[in-house]
Amino acid sequence: xxxxxxxxxxxxxxxxxxxxxxxxxxxxxxxxxxxxxxxxxxxxxxxxxxxxxxxxxxxxxxxxxxxxxxxxxxxxxxxxxxxxxxxxxxxxxxxxxxxxxxxxxxxxxxxxxxxxxxxxxxxxxxxxxxxxxxxxxxxxxxxxxxxxxxxxxxxxxxxxxxxxxxxxxxxxxxxxxxxxxxxxxxxxxxxxxxxxxxxxxxxxxxxxxxxxxxxxxxxxxxxxxxxxxxxxxxxxxxxxxxxxxxxxxxxxxxxxxxxxxxxxxxxxxxxxxxxxxxxxxxxxxxxxxxxxxxxxxxxxxxxxxxxxxxxxxxxxxxxxxxxxxxxxxxxxxxxxxxxxxxxxxxxxxxxxxxxxxxxxxxxxxxxxxxxxxxxxxxxxxxxxxxxxxxxxxxxxxxxxxxxxxxxxxxxxxxxxxxxxxxxxxxxxxxxxxxxxxxxxxxxxxxxxxxxxxxxxxxxxxxxxxxxxxxxxxxxxxxxxxxxxxxxxxxxxxxxxxxxxxxxxxxxxxxxxxxxxxxxxxxxxxxxxxxxxxxxxxxxxxxxxxxxxxxxxxxxxxxxxxxxxxxxxxxxxxxxxxxxxxxxxxxxxxxxxxxxxxxxxxxxxxxxxxxxxxxxxxxxxxxxxxxxxxxxxxxxxxxxxxxxxxxxxxx
Numbered sequence: 155x156x157x158x159x160x161x162x163x164x165x166x167x168x169x170x171x172x173x174x175x176x177x178x179x180x181x182x183x184x185x186x187x188x189x190x191x192x193x194x195x196x197x198x199x200x201x202x203x204x205x206x207x208x209x210x211x212x213x214x215x216x217x218x219x220x221x222x223x224x225x226x227x228x229x230x231x232x233x234x235x236x237x238x239x240x241x242x243x244x245x246x247x248x249x250x251x252x253x254x255x256x257x258x259x260x261x262x263x264x265x266x267x268x269x270x271x272x273x274x275x276x277x278x279x280x281x282x283x284x285x286x287x288x289x290x291x292x293x294x295x296x297x298x299x300x301x302x303x304x305x306x307x308x309x310x311x312x313x314x315x316x317x318x319x320x321x322x323x324x325x326x327x328x329x330x331x332x333x334x335x336x337x338x339x340x341x342x343x344x345x346x347x348x349x350x351x352x353x354x355x356x357x358x359x360x361x362x363x364x365x366x367x368x369x370x371x372x373x374x375x376x377x378x379x380x381x382x383x384x385x386x387x388x389x390x391x392x393x394x395x396x397x398x399x400x401x402x403x404x405x406x407x408x409x410x411x412x413x414x415x416x417x418x419x420x421x422x423x424x425x426x427x428x429x430x431x432x433x434x435x436x437x438x439x440x441x442x443x444x445x446x447x448x449x450x451x452x453x454x455x456x457x458x459x460x461x462x463x464x465x466x467x468x469x470x471x472x473x474x475x476x477x478x479x480x481x482x483x484x485x486x487x488x489x490x491x492x493x494x495x496x497x498x499x500x501x502x503x504x505x506x507x508x509x510x511x512x513x514x515x516x517x518x519x520x521x522x523x524x525x526x527x528x529x530x531x532x533x534x535x536x537x538x539x540x541x542x543x544x545x546x547x548x549x550x551x552x553x554x555x556x557x558x559x560x561x562x563x564x565x566x567x568x569x570x571x572x573x574x575x576x577x578x579x580x581x582x583x584x585x586x587x588x589x590x591x592x593x594x595x596x597x598x599x600x601x602x603x604x605x606x607x608x609x610x611x612x613x614x615x616x617x618x619x620x621x622x623x624x625x626x627x628x629x630x631x632x633x634x635x636x637x638x639x640x641x642x643x644x645x646x647x648x649x650x651x652x653x654x655x656x657x658x659x660x661x662x663x664x665x666x667x668x669x670x671x672x673x674x675x676x677x678x679x680x681x682x683x684x685x686x687x688x689x690x691x692x693x694x695x696x697x698x699x700x701x702x703x704x705x706x707x708x709x710x711x712x713x714x715x716x717x718x719x720x721x722x723x724x725x726x727x728x729x730x731x732x733x734x735x736x737x738x739x740x741x742x743x744x745x746x747x748x749x750x751x752x753x754x755x756x757x758x759x760x761x762x763x764x765x766x767x768x769x770x771x772x773x774x775x776x777x778x779x780x781x782x783x784x785x786x787x788x789x790x791x792x793x794x795x796x797x798x799x800x801x802x803x804x
Contacts, residue, residue: 169702169712171781174508176491176769178784179793180478183451186440187226187234191639192248193444194234195451196223201479201494201519202236204248204614207444209641209658209697210457210475213614214596217519217535218244218253220495225268229288237268237276243286243293248614249595251521251559252535252573257286257293267308267358271330277306277318283328299333310359310366312380317366319356325368327383341368341376342385360399362406363420369396369408375418377425387425391416398450400441403465407448409438415450415460417467433458433472436793451477454790473695476716476767482782484772485525488547489780492523497532499547502780511547526563529582533558538570540582553582560600562608569608569623571597577621590621590628599643603651611643618643618653620667620674631665631674635684644701647773648708652677652724656698660689662713664724679724686728694718694761700770705777714771719762726758733760 185196191207200221204214221240228234232248241259259265259278268276273296274286281302287294304322311317315336316328327336341354356376358369366383368376373392378385397410406418406425413436417429436453443449448460448467459473481492489500489508496516501509520532530541530549538555558570570578575592595612603609603620611618616634621627633640633655646652646664653665653674663680667673696715704710709724720732766783774780 169704169777169779171702171771171779172774173766173781173783174502175766175783175785176482177789178478178480178769179789180455180476180480181494182437182439182453182455183457183477184439185223185226185236186442186449186451186457187228188442188444188449189228191445193442193449193457194226194228195457195477196226196236196440197455197477197479198222199493199495199519200238202226202246203477203479205457205475205477206614206639206641206658208695210477211613211641211697211699212477212479213598213641214248215479215521216246216251216253217494217521218242218246218256219535220517220519224265227268227270229270235268235270235274237265237274239264239266241265241278243268243274243276245288245291245293250573251533251596252557255288255291255293257295259284266306269309269311271311271314273330275309275311275316275330277309279305281306281320283309283316283318283333285330285333297333299328299335307355307357308359310361312361312364312366315380317359317361319359319368321355323353323356325356325359325366325378325383337383339383341370342388355395357395357397357410358399360401360406362401363404367399367406367408369399369410371395373410373412375408375425386423389418389425391418391427398438398441400443402443402448405465407441409441409450411437413438413452415441415448415467429466431460431467431469431472433460433474435790453793476786478769478784480769481523482770482772483523483525484774484780488525488543489772490523490525490530492520492532494519494521497523497530499549501547512549514541514549522560524561524563526568529563531561531568533560553584555580555584560597560610562600562602564602564605569600571600571610579623589623589626592619592628593617593630599645601645603645607651609645609653613640613643616640618665629674633663633665633676635661635663641697642699644698646701646708646711647703648705650708652708654701654711654713656713660694660698661685661687662689662698662722677724683728689720689732689759694720700768702771702773702779714764714768716767717764719764721757721760721762723758729759733757734763 181197181199184198187194193205195203202216203212206213219242221238224239225237236244241263243257244253245255246253264279265276276284281304282298284298285296287296304320306318308319314330316330318326324340326338355371356368360367366378375389377387392412394411400407409415413434414432418425419428438450438452440451450458456474456476461468461471483490487502489502491498497514499511501511518534522533524531528543538558540552541549542552561568561570568580577589579587595615597610599611606624608621617632620629638657641658642656644654646654655663664677665674668675698713700714702712713720769782769784772780
């Protein structure tokens, strides 16, 4: 396909954005796990996602039950274990949305903590410690200790000895081989001014430098040597509950509801504070090391990246990546929001404020939401549900299908990917036809490019596929560029069937179909200019997550991140540097309606900063888009104040 003429021959272009603030309160982060450049994030609502460092863009998602994720643990290969508060232990493969194995404890038993040491060991609300084995992708319980009146709050291990803390302030050690109790003792409170009614709660345990470290509700660390389990030190590190402990590179990290992360090291046998960081405003539940940095997560749902210098926190040097896993779909003046636990339906008229219409409560998290004509469809762990929209915008259950990884619609049929990566053609009444075996992976985007071609993207696997429903041919396009990993794969609205690929280093490339060679290729412009992309040389750390297209010319577009718009023209020589603007500058013209703005697309590689956090840009018609925004400060001001949280607000 020939390159289109230079930009100067095109008329002045703009797109119209209607700004719409959405009240979003993301689910808190309760667990983190890191493997190489992949970060697993567990949420309070039971949703698990996988992010790619350094962009922190979501490349996969996982669902099991609606319950707090208490622990995430990477195991061999591409598998990980998720432990849920509601007594569920699930085994996942990163290429599959639903668990490949699961074990559910009786209904009244919760799990508060767990680890893997050859076997899976968990501490439970009935006071028991239970041991599980992974056997050929099956989770099998092998034993448990006796049940107690108190709850087991945390477990850790040193070699084959299990240490556990309990809600009555006691600590116990067990043999992992036999689960026989070896020793039981209470925290030494003799030098503390505390009444009998306010017992010390040992929230968290960790083994560090052969010592047992206990984090408590009074902001103190109790430290024991592990030969005879004798207390050797007691240290005040926080103003409230210590909820998270982590060790890396001979440094101990402790945090909790005062939002402060304290670094501790050993000097002459004593633990001393060597650094601290307060990058978040509320309770911190999880800490992990990510390469040469530390990340934390908690109530405010953002991953805070803390930079180190010589192993010690650099003061006031943080980066925040918000993990909002809500999904937004627009159809016929209706906005559908998938919150995983529920689906909200909001009416959006031309010149009126949004109207909340109804809510669909879900028994299991929904990993995708699709709307087509008068049908609403959402996918869950074990099924895919179709609802029909009536004339009063009320929803009625239409049909239940098996679990699908993703689907897309075309008139009175839809195409679906099953658990085994097989693509099927379905009619609404249930008749189906197998079409093709797809590669193993988790599809992020599945949409029609035109009447014949379906685009399916796999950014985690560094490729996308295009399936032609007429000739039944499957094209698999590898879009990894040397060692530069793919961060996102986007469909560009327009006649060129352009696929835009973004990379970790902020480079971008376009892929189009070559009709002569009958294959997908990178555009010549991108091959020639990719290494000269001016976005390489900016401090733009946010990943590109969406694209808005000029309706007159799909080579002229707006890319957007959480906070910025980037004008890009895939033609002509790119400038050596970007030009930055803010919303109040003249490049954006305010219309009579205060919520509508025109964003001009004339200046190539210019960056426009947006005032609020951009959630999503929804295409309405022609050059009109609805820009969904989130007022972060307003959302967090409504949170119940954690101890000291308001004092240390960012």
